[in-house]
Amino acid sequence: MSVTRTEPRLDRRTAILDAAEEQFARHGYDGVTLRSIAKHAGVDVALPNYYFGPKRELFDAVLLRRAEILNHARLTQLEECLDESNRKPTVEAIIRAYLRPMLTGEHVHEEGWKNYYALIAYVNNSPEWGGQLMTQFFDPVIKRFIDALRLALPGARDRDLYWAYHCLSGALTLTFAQTGRIDRLSGGLCLSTDLTDAYEHMVKFTTAGFSAFREPTDEKKKGRPPKRPS
């Protein structure tokens, strides 16, 4: 029952998690077999089942492992940003707090974390699990960021903030999907592996995007006078 001592069984366990993380991120849930995971982890086929039960629960375990760490890192950045600004944060500062842990954090060059982020990109865009899993693992923290954005954009409607976050989330996850598309499209001018470059551009783009909702515009103002009594 020792805690600090490196228990040998954990080596196999984390090896399985690491291998599963990489495989799931690369090929998706159905594109991966337990046998390939076991082979990459250097263990027997039956071992994943011994530790994690059925395949689906192994998938959840992979997702859960780093979720808390990421959430904690984001919340730390957010509170720091709120404190420094005396609870009057700028939009850019909030977005940087949100993106920094993933794009310029300390573990940004660790292969394991990159695989994890790619996996999140897969999950976020998956019609099967996107809604359920992202809500379960990340939305509590996202709500905190929305709260902060309300402070930075007092005029904006909630609906606008949610849609804006939707855009931010889509851009971020596409970045981590690491498809290499932007490399080809730009003829090598942009590198999908250059996360620092991606970070600066995404900050600028999404900050402007959020700020566009600073004051709510009349929704239906396309040549027809609004019928709403206001």
Add this chain to the structure above:
Amino acid sequence: MSVTRTEPRLDRRTAILDAAEEQFARHGYDGVTLRSIAKHAGVDVALPNYYFGPKRELFDAVLLRRAEILNHARLTQLEECLDESNRKPTVEAIIRAYLRPMLTGEHVHEEGWKNYYALIAYVNNSPEWGGQLMTQFFDPVIKRFIDALRLALPGARDRDLYWAYHCLSGALTLTFAQTGRIDRLSGGLCLSTDLTDAYEHMVKFTTAGFSAFREPTDEKKKGRPPKRPS
């Protein structure tokens, strides 16, 4: 060799394509079996192979079927926008030309097209095929849009435009993934199925995002915000 008359063989063929489209969009390439496709199409298991060859070529056929139509619709909108503006288009007009066919076009309520868009969302974020397939099917048209954006943002660097398009693409594909996440996150305030609402918000967000690159900021000049002349 008649053209207009509905040839009976085409019924089975398109039934297979429709079923494959829906299944692939919902579960991804590896999450779908030829048997489930055949069952949904109401045909024998061997028929997909007869028409399209191996599974992977059926997948490509699904992707290809509507790609040209979508590309054509987008180019039409773009040229219209360029003509109307005397080759001095606004950013917003270009973005609307890009999004309109998918979000407010005539076939926006056809189930087949919605499935197709969800499939593109899947492909765009897939590390396996994202780079290859999106480049092959869509990037020629995207380059035309980048050209137009250069007209609208003469001061922007090309690298900025590519990254900005990257953000737009990520937001758009997440919209079509139809995960329902924004519904839960917003507590029902936003509906992922309300494409008109998504359209207006994405236009506003991404227009501001692109416009943020109107003048290139000095890359390494953190403490000095540039003064916009206006």
Add this chain to the structure above:
DNA sequence: CTTTTTTTTCAACAAATGTTGAAATTGGCC
């Protein structure tokens, strides 16, 4: 040491997978 518990291996299971070749059916054309 012995005993007990935990971990790992091994072999095998039933079910499901993509694919194929031959047979059966259909439809068009003389």
Add this chain to the structure above:
DNA sequence: GGCCAATTTCAACATTTGTTGAAAAAAAAG
């Protein structure tokens, strides 16, 4: 009708899949 080609069905194939139970090995405990 008969003939030919295109289409569809059927049955089966060799693999591969996730999972399991028992045996073996390793580790921990006494």
